[in-house]
Amino acid sequence: MPMPGAIRGPNSQHRESLSSGWEFCARPPDSALSPLELSEQTTWLKATVPCTAASALRELGQWSLDSAPRRFDAEDWWFRCHFSASDSNEQCTLGFDGLATLADVWLNGEHILASENMFVAHEVDVTGRLQQHNWLYLRFRSLDKALAAKRPRPRWKAPMIENQQLRWFRTTVLGRTPGWSPSAAAVGPYQPIWLEYRKALSVKHAQLRTSIDNGSGNVHLDVELASPSAAAIAAQLTVRRGEQTIRGTTRIEAGQSRAHVHLVVSDVQRWWPHTHGEPALYSAQLSLESQSPSGETVSHEIGLGHFGFRAVRIDASDGGFRVIVNDVPIFCRGACWTPLDIVSLHASAGDYEQAIEQVRAAGMNMIRIGGTMVYEDDALLEACDRHGILVWQELMFANMDFPQGDPKFDRSVQQELHQQLGRLISHASVALICGNSEVEQQAAMFGATRERWTPPLFHEVIPALMREICPDMPYWPSSAHGGSFPHQPNVGTASYYGVGAYLRALEDARRSEVRFASECLAFANVPEDATIARMPRGAALRVHHPEWKARTPRDLGAGWDFEDVRDHYVKELFGIDVPALRYSDHDRYLHLGRIATAEVMAATFAEWRRKRSSCDGGLVWFLRDLVPGAGWGIVDSFGQPKSAYYALRRALQPVAVFISDEGCNGLAIHVVNDSRDELKTVLTVSLYRNGEPHGAEVQRELTLGAHETLELAANEFFEGFYDLAYAYRFGPKIHDVIAATLRDPRGDLLSEHAHFHRGEILRRGSEIEIAAALTHDELGVPTLRVSSKKFAQSVYIDTPGAVPHDNYFHLLPGGSRTIRFPHALAGQRIEGTVRALNSVSAVPIVFSAP
Template structure:
């Protein structure tokens, strides 16, 4: 009923002056079609009024969109209103309006909404026409008009307040903060109906809230204790009400059930508790299956069913352990305990899946989140500059076993505390979102913001006169109170990062990418000695050196939980070809640099110069930037995982992109995996073998086991030349405990001028972990002959190909391209030793695959 609308724009104030909210307003030839949920930019592109804002530099030509007011119009019938009973009502529910909206029904104003992040609900019982047509009209005002007379709180540094992402009037709006530009995405502030619209018929009473909690898991007794609270809102009728719940296992068998009666004038909340024997628990993938149960809660009066809710829930407990770490005195853990089992969080940061937030399809969510699960991830962090996601996102995380670290939507700026309306709006938003998401087993933690306290601490350590931080009212008072009141079980953390990182809390390791020295051992702030030189972020001339941005500095990081770290890389060649004009397809072209929102633009060049050397053409730039990113993330993840349990989490910045740009993502905007995606998939394997280089030239082999099974393994270590000669070999039988990490072998110091022509590798004879290798020199300095690979491509039915490869000499960075983003590749961007063979499978269920599509390349 509410998915097909008409859209028109006016100059600010013009629509009201012309009576665009009235029922008989026409100008029919000037309205264009738009879907809801949807996006204004997409509708304008389809109508030919703008060019694709993601192509070339078209983003700049779309700036006029924010200067207009946007009107939505819809006509609908409500025949149900003719049968309305005296004890019934109709509610019109807008789940998401972006952002300053006024709503009219049949020419009468219903009210307004000022917050993109919470629903707007209107009682339309007396305003619906039981026969004929109803006219629903919305006006979205130009945001600037609503805040032009307000002054945002400041960092005290005009140059910072003016940088996209670090301040400005965006903080005065409860609107997706990244929409006005960030260091990974465009300046395309969205507008319109971005979440569903519903007309709901209700009778006598409704279930206003359902809260399911697993109170305790007792593995010894094979028992779970659950509680359930059902809140009832009665608006008509007088008789007793009955609340019934039923919990069903995945096969539909009843696990638990109960009934409560609520008498008039007494409690409006029904409480239940139950014991479940032999519970089937919800786990992350490396520990078990993410088993979901169906919870049905119904509200009745006698035989009349008034309201019913059906939820997917998981039997699981989760807590945040911050106890003292006895092996590293003066530090504390920061680790999640799932069903009494400590876990290492292997994951990434999640950005909105498109800058056009109302346009993301269920299929896009499924592809991206399945890719995260398939990369051996068990946690995503929803970043605080984006959005609270669509319902489908959370349902998929529940099904896939992905835990969620969830920021509230505040990022990188001070926020106003002295505006009572703003404070009330934020409080209502927090209550709404906590209540909305509390039943999802994937919800692991609420965090107050992204980098607000960190930036203030950084500035006060470096610059005199920085004002006190505005926004702590939310992070220190309102948020923790509302999370406790409306959830009570999901942990709350004041921000990300928070704490000094090296000793407690979580940490954002941007020292490597920005070329900043890590804090000294005695730091209590997590900042370099003497504060921070802000010029590192401003101009290439004063920026970092190649040595400073070398990823080997990750080995100096002693933090407890790494909630951000990353490296920049190009998207795939196919993605660049879709958005960059052919005459601009060269490194640092104006169009390519426009799609790189990070500054200075030469940071990636510095990284490449220390890893691969500088590229000479676009093909080399794509490969070299991907190699540098992939090797850097691999190195960092292996270091963090070896430090388990002292470090208990590694969340890469970032999993995905909001537009087809140059960024820190592992999956580009169209879903193609960069090299880093496949490197990280191997580095996040539940069992990992990794090498640690020591100062004396020796090398340790570590095993990290994130599973619940004790590890008994036979491994083979070899030193080989790139030409294929085996210089040394050893076979080891190893044993290690579940969920542990430890060294299992150490070499004598490796010495000699010929080490650049050799490498050390490890393999599992039982295939319990991916093979790994250690180079004795930077990739650009390796001494090896040009690689040679033989391969054949054969069809295995219409939708599957197999590529069989054999390397005659060491082949680095072997990769398969040419297929579209729907094609699943079993592995990619890998090395082949001399004489080694591998078979790679490509599957595309949506369309046929042919051998001619596939290109195979290597370095």
């Protein structure tokens, strides 16, 4: 049954959430096949729906991610609810928005539903079946038992998947991939369950589509009633933005159930990713008016939420992959999304809003919802709509050889895609639909023959559905696709880990000629000390301990993990004996690990944002950790930024400056203006030696057009020759730091980048003289001013209980940085220390009255 599509506001229908009064229990597989077979001695525990078995136990304090692993797929899980029903003659529908995964439902002893796809929503007409008091039972059958049934073997294996026969079942692989997702498989009613009373006139489906034609916006609304109308209905679509209101009307004749409304919005404001413009949104509302048998006029108002006008296409010419929005090429940068709560797979609208605000603040303009995850709630997509974040949306297929051609599997997939595609296309933020995560790559890497790399499901079946449901939505077959092998970085899209898991030098980001990294830069990113303190064993936990290693991501069967990858780049950047450092100074080992992954990520994106770069996008694997620990996330599982987040926040802003080493060609300075406005700026280039200015500081006024990038030779700024890259080595280095600073005509800092030769930590010195003064502004908001007399490398602010908006930054001699604490309370006294990588010791934060 199609989902309601664009309907996201109040309707004439009365809906009651069945969230309270639930109980649940675990039983051996098939020990009870119906509610009547459940023992009277069964112990029932309280639950609130939506939930999973794991989240319900966690709520009761009987299980957590810190507990011993539990196989939730090994048992049958029963849920039951006792509820009262209204005495009404209206049609009554019982809705299930998501049941994970093999589910049967009984209402008052009658079996009313069987579901084997957690990504499909169900509606059951229960008119006449309800009593004053009702019992609803749900049984979730053991997936382990179902997996044990004999079935044809796959044509290739996916090593990250625990059981290869999982390919037969439409469920998430989260919790079933040892090595990177915790053992918390989703089992249970993880999406809402509701009861809805529907009037004779009610809307079953409403799909809103937009297009742009010569500066005007077209709005098309297709409406389907739950049943043919008994009388003629006047339908009016109202679209608003600010003071602008546009209306379009149509008529649904008696006996009809479908209508189409079309209206034109002149001088339309386009929706843009926030890095390139304003994500302009319009609101829509549908009004229905009819005559009752008594001649009374009855009105129904249906909110259709917000929508945007934008044109998105994929340019795959010349082996590339470029996202074009409103005819402007977009350098897409961001991260791969993970559920905010890996246990319940549920989050509030406020949680989504906060997470996407964090994405936008980092200068990111895209998230990827991968096929290893779940379809996310509309609340996430609405947040992306508001904040101008593009969404790379994958269908929930990953790595495996799916059994296309099996009639039961095919029917389930068709139902899933009709529902999900109809829902997704109403969001301005959804930029493209991708068929799967790494199916082609996995087939190729396992050694399958070339004709098996491109399954018809993703190259024929889904494209045909797309043409039927959403013909204007761009489609891409797989996250890694194109070239002589699917994961070839210089053609199409690829999971790029040259810099990262494959331990290539930083130059490989350019040498591999990456076109679009649908995932990249996976490191075991070390969280802050406050998060480590919340892990098992707390602050005393060391990286060699099994409880630390259990949360360090790894590929199954590999003799290394992603902590080894991080250590490799610590040695590459700083020339340090990493095992010896880990043994002798564990805290500094963690600190250098934080700085290394931050520097590598920032350097890679700086490389990809050059004017002459072949790359049109990169998405970090992951945005957020699944559990506390040194995971792939650049944000930890509590939502606190890690060092890599701060580095990327500076590197990904719409206006940015970078310095690159071009070998014997010297250093190059790159200035980026992604915005839609002309940029007037002053570029300053400075040299430093032993932490102090060395030679003349030079400036140049620059003007960049909208969406323009410049590349300048650094030597152009100096009268004589300087071996800035230290490529010719005629004598000692004349400097150890070169900095490029970008300011607007008023002198406000726009961007800053400091370059120093790789393999160096600036010599620790006692005379850096860092100062850290805390004040409160006129509203009482705490603000920290950090300054230094000499160059300070990787300045680290340690303020327990307060999270700064910036950290791990370089500070130029005589310069200062003002740091805000976004979530601090007015008047809050923040304490802590500030230190630089090249300083001898930390300095305390001193409170200074304003």
